[in-house]
Amino acid sequence: MGWPAAKYLPYAFWRAWFLVMYSSPIWMYFALPDAANPGLQMHYVSTTCFIVISVLLAFFHIRAVGLLSSRVFMVLMGVVAGTGVVLEFGVLALWGSADNGLFWVGAALTGLATAPIAVRAGQIYASVRVGAAVTATLLSDVAAGLIFFFAVGTWPAIGLLLAAGLPLLSALTLAISSVGDDDSAAPEEPVDFTRAPVKPFSYFLVAAFLIGAVAFLQNSLGGSWLDQASIDSGSTLGVSLLIMACFVLTVAFACVQKIRLEALYRPTILMLSACVLFAYLIHFGSPVAMGGTLLVYCLFSSYIWVLMAYLGHGRYFSPIQVFGYGRAVYAGGSLIGGLVGVYLLPSLEATQGIPAIAVAMVGILLLCAVAIRPKDLASILVQDDGEDRVREEGRARVRIEEPASSSSAHGDTESPATPGDVHLSPREMEVYALMRDGRDAAYIADSLCVSRNTAKTHIRNIYGKFGVHTRQEFIDVMQGRAPGQP
Template identity: 30%
Template structure:
């Protein structure tokens, strides 16, 4: 993984990790900091926050053009940071359902703002880097949360207020560091760095990727799996079968997922195209629900399997959204907003079903979750639907290799320098690679043919080859290494 060799990688994933740590503290019900606050209609905080999140995502989609401007991006992040910082005091010292509902709205604004801007930043990375950034960010956020949880109430309060601001600061710093490395800064003066945040540069519309059947089916599957996942969250909130709270299960599962991904990346032939991992989602989630339905083993094990399977699908889907956006020259911001809306809508429905269907037994809800997973894996998003996504990743890899590969002239000059060729030998070398004969080279350089043959001999000696074909192979290998 080349990412671990870059100085700015820790800054990048730590910033998004701060966001996830904050979300574990504030956005879940029950919360380790606030307990079980109820909003309007006596609904749990997380359920009301999901409703507000869907509304904020819809508004963000409608305002994607002004958000794409330089001022819009800064304002969007500033509003998110302020909202995230304000949610904690309102939950701690506000009284009644109205205050809790307002806090849920603020948390939704912060969640949407930070998530979309970080994903817009990660989505511009190279093939494979986005997935690594996502998984490691999730893992760092989980570890930060667990460390803060050990620190007690005071640490949780301080972190829940500071982390949104620190996450935004980290994102801005990361953009500047990228710019210093020769990339596009996220917050440049003309507002073009985050080009996908508003209108795409090509001719296709910003939602054009959803005209693609694989993308549409993946989005539908994301909504279905998130529905099953949040059904489990509602079951845990209701205290069914002594399921542990989500703020304990999810971070641990994320750490496990990050460890599994690191092992996979070390041993897989091509870790940038992890499409085999999709096949593990349905069996892991289905087996988890089956264990819960049959009350086999510890409920935490079955619940952990459901959470791990869902999180795996989520990071894989977000990674594929980035690949599809690059292939279609579509809007990264709007695509991520649609994807997050699918996740949030699925979670909203799952939470509502699990919370309001209080007459249903725990076993019945677990069976319903297992049925959702089965239908999704067999009808909504199958192995056949994953094949086009793998093809898109292959196309993106070819495009990135072409874009990153130095020109042939540059490679010729670098090869000559590496082999210590003289100026005249470099000229002869260029003609040899182009397939020219010694007589042609002599005519073009206005020298005797015997002189050209002497230069050719010296070139072969310095390049440690014995024929023109070997020389061309050596140059091709050198050119590929430089890419």
Template identity: 25%
Template sequence: MEALQEEKRPAGAIRGFAALLLALGATTLMNGSIFPQFDAIFMFARDISVTCSAVTLLGLGLAAYRMPHMLRHRALVGAAAGCLVVGGAVLAAGLALASPAALVAGASIVAAGRAVATVTTALFVARLTSHQAAVVIAAAYTLQLAASPVAGAVSPAVATVLFLAFPLAALALTARDAGFFFDAACHRPSPSDLSVTRPASFLAPFSALFGCLFLFQVAFGFALRFDEVAGAPRTSLFSAVPLALVALYVVFSRRRFPADGVVQLSALVVMAGFLLSTQPLLAADGPAADVALLNAGNGLFSMAAQMALVAIAARNPLGAITTVAWGNGVSALGSLVGAAAGMIANGATAGNPLLRAAIPAVLLLVFAAYVMVGLKRFTFAGAIDGIEPVTADPTASEAAQTPEEAFAARCETVAAEYALTPREAEVFAMLARGRDRSYIEEALVVSRNTVKAHVKHVYAKLGIHSHQELIDLVEG
């Protein structure tokens, strides 16, 4: 994996930090300064642009999963830069002329370009060493949150220029090195095909990790819009304190990034924020305290989620684009759903002040239930470690492969030799790894009878009668 982590020099970490901070800074300016300008012209423009960003990310992730050979790196980067330049000009015209049509068109085009810049930035960070990546992510998210209160004070014209320039700069800093992952994916079978015989090496599009990202972002999207002031989210400098503590730990401990510990801290902080929003008199400065906690929880979780996506991308370069794009895409969708709920809640509380406390209380209950039940068996560390490493070099010899890679390659060879269907090959690979029928039933989400039928077909095609014969066939 030396080719993957060639950016071990400090200069690579500095470049990754600058790119990630620029990408995050664009998001901060968007929420604090750009979107409030949209509301005076066409309030739904912000939702449409976020939807375009989510669709672009999900589409990119799906294309990388099914047809990676169609993703030409230079063409994609060129298109993204063009979207930022052309869309930026249309967006600026829409703001200057107060034109809803130009505003929506420009914002949507820019959103597509920003989505690609987000992916290339994450892929660049994935090429750093694990410690460098952890430091870069922790420091960038801390500074982003610390600077959030300043976003609303920037003049609209300056904010618009910076909002367009930041993702362009991030794209310029990371595009070349991100090409490593596009080149690796283009010269190998698609992840959807490889995952048939190597399910443990690829995240399925609807894995538990992506579900976790979506549901957490729903809560944070709600916090972003609920009780907002003049179309801008409330901010507090104190939100960055928990993130700064995590960043200091990461920098000086040199231990593995404590993703699950950060997620647990995030959940605790978010629940405390919802509690204070229902009972503001519990805090010395209720409104400032609840938003500080909610924003801190958002930052902590986003930090851990980004680290998980980057770590998984580093372990499996062939599925890196899908992992990063899909993860950011479902996060954007979650924020969109949460923001819509926040807007509905704002309208409801305007007519009934009692709902000002009741709605956050219900969300607190739902969020706590999800953390206690939904995350009971899920861990970020488990999701990362569960990904079996894959080499990105299509010319690597079997001797240079890890034992797991060699075993998986042998399973692929046997499956092709005996003309197993994709599903049969998947079942065959699990059986070869010693998985029992209950495991296969749960992993494939199929009935017991369906598993029995697949196993029967596999045995018949291979001409064997026992599990030991199957193992002997693979090892032979």
């Protein structure tokens, strides 16, 4: 059975790992005054590998279903990621420099192994209602912030052990997590793929890339022009504000009956733009400004996560595709922003470069806010209304069951459809691949992170599209025989 609440924890531990590795002063435990921050070098290599694996998972999403649903594989990924962290810190402790092949190997392992963990966690979040996803995401940010402060405040050895163990904790909770009957994946109807919202989804990916670039550009510039004490103070304040803000938002969203995610997009970007202006033009170097920017960036990152989880309900894109491509472009933006901020812009004088850079960053953010309209986001979201879902499910069953009774009454012996004649949605293609391998509804539900009722609905829909009514008839069609033929 597993622990139902565990399905929300993988993201919390993965998020905490991200905060500890990239926002805490944990790398300063190995002070290297004459070398670049090893955390930045780790970020470049790890993020590149993360992007590659995320894109591959999204592109081969049908085959990835079985891989991501394997508990052994996910635990192995947690072990590999933790080994990568140990390898990085071990190299720094032994050789005092990140210019070592083993350090790069360790960094690569963290990216290669955390990508499947993040995509699988997103696949699980896409199985619950939007309200539950929002609340779980906010509370995960609270948990991640508390873990951040524990890593910073405890003994260095324990902090390093925590950094190495967080990916494994995330993987273990994935292994024991279970999805109940509260998922809101709507039953599939015949899909007109010519109407798939590819363009709005592309706009969303471009915006996620640009916002990630601005956020990490801001962070890397602060590391270039400010002292470490100011950076650490700003990060600590930002995480503190994040914890408090997430508690407040959790209570606020609990009072809202229906959450319109598209309505939150522009206000969040405007808040981030205001923080960037304050951080660079009004009070450059202030921990308050840096903390505010980190707060809004973290909240926007959480918003992107929830939006992808909600988009994963759609019939045009599967959750693996959404989180694979979505996390890849967001990580790609962070990589580009970090490289530009560390290697290109610090050569400018702070007094001359700061105003131009701040205006450019705000301009990019405002462009993202204007280019994507609320109706564009609404076109790629799924209406998450329980009553509509029940009505649609009833109609779906009628569409499948009525032809069955009609054919038996009139003796209709029309041949069933062949695999080449059937058009399946991305989610149905994943279900179909598992059905073709002989998997039952329970296995399919566990693999796709949906309830058994939803898995059965997908199976019924596929039966209807193939013109069969039982599992044996489906097997006969897959083997090229007429249903019932020996």
